[in-house]
Amino acid sequence: MSMQPQSPWPEISFQDRMATARFDVGERAHIVVDGKACADCSTKACVVACPANLFVPTSDGGIVFNYEQCFECGTCYLVCNHEGAITWTYPDGGHGVVFRRT
Amino acid sequence: MAEAPDVDVVVVGAGPAGSCAAITLARAGLSVVLLERGPFPGSKNMYGGVVYPRILDGIIPNWWEEAPVQRWVTRRSTMLLTPTQALTVDFRSDAWGAPPYNGATAYRPDFDHWLAGHATAAGAQLLCSTTVTGLLRDASGKVTGVRTDRPDGDLTARLVIACDGVNSFLAKEAGLHGPVDAANYTLGVKETIALPKDVIDDRFGVRGREGVDVEILGGTSDVSGGGFLYTNLDTIAVGVVLKLPKLAAQQRRPEEIIARLKAHSAIAPFVEGGEIKEYSAHLIPEAGLSMMPKLAGDGLLVAGDAAAMCLAAGIWLEGVNFAMASGMYAGQAAVEAIGRGDTSLAGLAGYERRLADTFVLKDHRKLRRAPKLVLSDRVQHLYPQFVANVVEGMFRVENPAPKPGLRRIVMRERKAAGLRIRDLAKDAIDGARTFG
Numbered sequence: 240m241s242m243q244p245q246s247p248w249p250e251i252s253f254q255d256r257m258a259t260a261r262f263d264v265g266e267r268a269h270i271v272v273d274g275k276a277c278a279d280c281s282t283k284a285c286v287v288a289c290p291a292n293l294f295v296p297t298s299d300g301g302i303v304f305n306y307e308q309c310f311e312c313g314t315c316y317l318v319c320n321h322e323g324a325i326t327w328t329y330p331d332g333g334h335g336v337v338f339r340r341t
Numbered sequence: 342m343a344e345a346p347d348v349d350v351v352v353v354g355a356g357p358a359g360s361c362a363a364i365t366l367a368r369a370g371l372s373v374v375l376l377e378r379g380p381f382p383g384s385k386n387m388y389g390g391v392v393y394p395r396i397l398d399g400i401i402p403n404w405w406e407e408a409p410v411q412r413w414v415t416r417r418s419t420m421l422l423t424p425t426q427a428l429t430v431d432f433r434s435d436a437w438g439a440p441p442y443n444g445a446t447a448y449r450p451d452f453d454h455w456l457a458g459h460a461t462a463a464g465a466q467l468l469c470s471t472t473v474t475g476l477l478r479d480a481s482g483k484v485t486g487v488r489t490d491r492p493d494g495d496l497t498a499r500l501v502i503a504c505d506g507v508n509s510f511l512a513k514e515a516g517l518h519g520p521v522d523a524a525n526y527t528l529g530v531k532e533t534i535a536l537p538k539d540v541i542d543d544r545f546g547v548r549g550r551e552g553v554d555v556e557i558l559g560g561t562s563d564v565s566g567g568g569f570l571y572t573n574l575d576t577i578a579v580g581v582v583l584k585l586p587k588l589a590a591q592q593r594r595p596e597e598i599i600a601r602l603k604a605h606s607a608i609a610p611f612v613e614g615g616e617i618k619e620y621s622a623h624l625i626p627e628a629g630l631s632m633m634p635k636l637a638g639d640g641l642l643v644a645g646d647a648a649a650m651c652l653a654a655g656i657w658l659e660g661v662n663f664a665m666a667s668g669m670y671a672g673q674a675a676v677e678a679i680g681r682g683d684t685s686l687a688g689l690a691g692y693e694r695r696l697a698d699t700f701v702l703k704d705h706r707k708l709r710r711a712p713k714l715v716l717s718d719r720v721q722h723l724y725p726q727f728v729a730n731v732v733e734g735m736f737r738v739e740n741p742a743p744k745p746g747l748r749r750i751v752m753r754e755r756k757a758a759g760l761r762i763r764d765l766a767k768d769a770i771d772g773a774r775t776f777g
Contacts, residue, residue: 250600256620263380284589290530290622292594310622311385313508317523317624318589329378329510332490333470337384339533339619340450341409 253292257308265334268306269327270315276324277302284318285325310336346497348372350675351487352465352504353473353511355382357661358645358668359504360456364400365672367463371679374496375457375465376489378472383453385506387621389529389569389580391444391554392452393662398441400669401459405440409451411573412552413437414444416545419656420607422559422568426729427607429555438551446552446571446578452661473505476514476641483685484515484640500684502642502671504664507624509634509647517634517643523585525628527566527653530595531580532603534615538575544611545572556658559725560602564588565716568602569658570611579603579612582625582653584716595622625660627653627716630709636696637689642671652704654711656776663701670695710775719760719768727758 277283278300285294285302291310295303309330316327329335350366352359355377363375379385391414397404415438421428437443461467468491477486477495486497503511507526512518536544545553557568565584570577581598588595603612626632626649633649636642644650645664652659674692678684696702714720734750745753755765 251617253596256596256617259617259619260621282589287592287594288528288585288588290528290595292596312528312622312624313526314528314585314588314622314624317521317526318585328474329472332378332472333380335379335385336621337380338387338450338621339448340381340383340454341448 257291260308260310261337261339262308263334263337264307265331267331269311269330269335270304270306270309271326272302272304273324273326274301274303276321280321280324282320284320285315288314288318290314346486346499348374348496348498349679350374350500350502351376351496351498352502353487354378354504354506354645354647355457355460355467355469356386356453356504356506356645356664357456358647358664358671359502360453360460361400361665361668362502362504362644362672362675363457363460363465364463365669366675367460367465369672369676371676373460373465374498375460375467376471376473376487377457377467377469380470381450381454382457382467382469383450386449386453387529387531387623388449388660389531389578389582389625390446390571390658392447393444393659394442396662396666396669400665405442407455408445408447409455410445410447410550412446412547412550413442414446414554414571415551416547416553418553418555420555420557420560421725421728422557422605422607423726423729425606426733427605428729428732429607444554446554446573448573456665473511476501476511482639484638487511499679500640500642500675500689502644502668502675503647504645504668505647507626507646509643511641512634512643512647515638515641517636517638517641519634522632523589525626525632525649526585527582527625527627528585528588528595528622529580529582529625530599530622531578531620532599532617533573533576533578533619533621534612535576535618536615541572541575541577547572550574556656557602558655559721560605560608562593562598562601563591563722564593564598565718565721570608576618577612577615579608582627584627596620625653626651627712629653629712630705631712633705636693637686639686640684642675642689642692644668644671650701650705652708653715654708655715657708666699666701667696670699670701708775710771714768714771714775719764723758723760727754727760730754730757
């Protein structure tokens with residue numbers, strides 16, 4: 240990662256960053272991505288915009304998506320320019336991200 | 342209505358809007374179910390800042406004696422950043438450190454949980470871990486309740502108040518929103534960073550429960566938006582707010598944009614050495630009045646973020662207060678409508694009237710041009726550099742050359758920034774109209 244200016248302290252890995260947030264993962268995938276639709280997409284805005292980095296491009300031009308560490312923000316379906324590629328719902332009651340109390 | 346509904350009112354979402362609606366309804370003696378999809382109220386909620394609590398005075402007298410506040414904001418800074426410069430306007434008021442207080446930092450899971458407790462204390466029934474999956478409607482299209490993901494999860498009511506947040510699928514399902522445009526939204530990403538309280542006190546120049554809110558323009562790389570930095574008791578929060586289409590059109594990820602902000606010479610001394618306690622993200626309905634849905638339908642009211650009531654007007658960044666107030670006014674209008682036996686769109690007209698008579702819509706109308714101006718390319722990408730260079734020119738001592746004079750510096754830097762006089766004049770007039 241080229242970073243100008245350089246960070247004066249080591250940045251934590253993305254995995255460790257996500258490990259700071261709590262997720263009570265439900266059995267049902269609340270977001271479903273149609274990988275075939277993604278293969279035709281040249282922009283793949285979800286890849287850069289998702290704050291949880293859940294959209295990973297594959298070598299054959301598609302997208303692999305994992306719903307488990309989702310903040311449920313809605314960024315992906317809003318930036319997606321391919322209607323129907325992302326089916327977005329809330330997780331089942333009680334599941335998903337749980338922000339911390341003190 | 343053929344059958345009596347299960348309850349008088351279903352409120353969807355136990356955030357600040359939903360809880361204030363439920364408090365108002367329950368205190369008026371109506372039966373209320375408050376639905377929350379998270380395991381507890383506030384569990385899905387984060388924000389970039391400050392609760393402005395004046396509206397709470399009328400809901401919970403002396404709320405400051407019990408509210409789970411982190412710090413009282415007594416210092417408010419506005420910072421202009423370029424990659425190598427910073428200009429800060431810093432204001433401090435001792436009055437804001439004493440009752441009734443002007444603003445507070447708080448963890449939303451704490452604050453929202455506390456506020457929902459007042460709804461249940463007033464008699465509302467709080468059902469957590471319950472996701473609403475759609476609206477129930479009668480043959481005429483009037484909303485008659487909600488469908489939830491609980492077994493036998495239909496719940497009928499005389500009225501539904503949708504406080505279901507920025508994505509508001511209920512308001513969309515009811516057809517109250519126009520076409521959804523990503524340009525109306527920003528993504529907020531935040532790091533909560535642990536530091537000892539005395540270190541925070543020293544770095545930010547505060548004592549006791551005094552706190553600081555720093556709003557930042559120009560620290561978001563090529564993406565339009567803004568940054569923020571504020572103090573909790575023993576953590577600080579640093580983050581950025583990013584305009585979605587701009588974020589999507591470049592290659593830097595949100596956490597990299599935070600990292601660059603944190604590495605800035607004006608920010609690093611505040612945040613260094615701390616460990617990230619929580620990384621979080623949330624959408625913000627940024628565009629104000631221009632994106633607001635219709636606020637009511639037959640049997641339905643919409644409040645808070647679901648009604649796009651965040652005020653993102655550059656120097657004013659507010660949301661929780663708009664949510665609490667719109668929820669309270671929705672509750673009042675619902676009490677009135679149910680008392681008259683008319684929860685149709687016409688019967689619910691008291692809601693919009695209350696909003697129009699108070700800061701909720703008055704502020705949004707007054708500042709309706711602000712979101713667009715603040716996120717415009719010149720304000721985002723040209724003016725911070727221009728202003729910082731003018732100030733640097735003023736304070737740089739170039740002996741033996743004499744001081745050039747402010748006028749010459751402004752003209753020189755205007756040319757260097759590629760700013761046309763015509764655009765400067767236009768934006769000055771725009772700014773005066775927007776904030777005047």
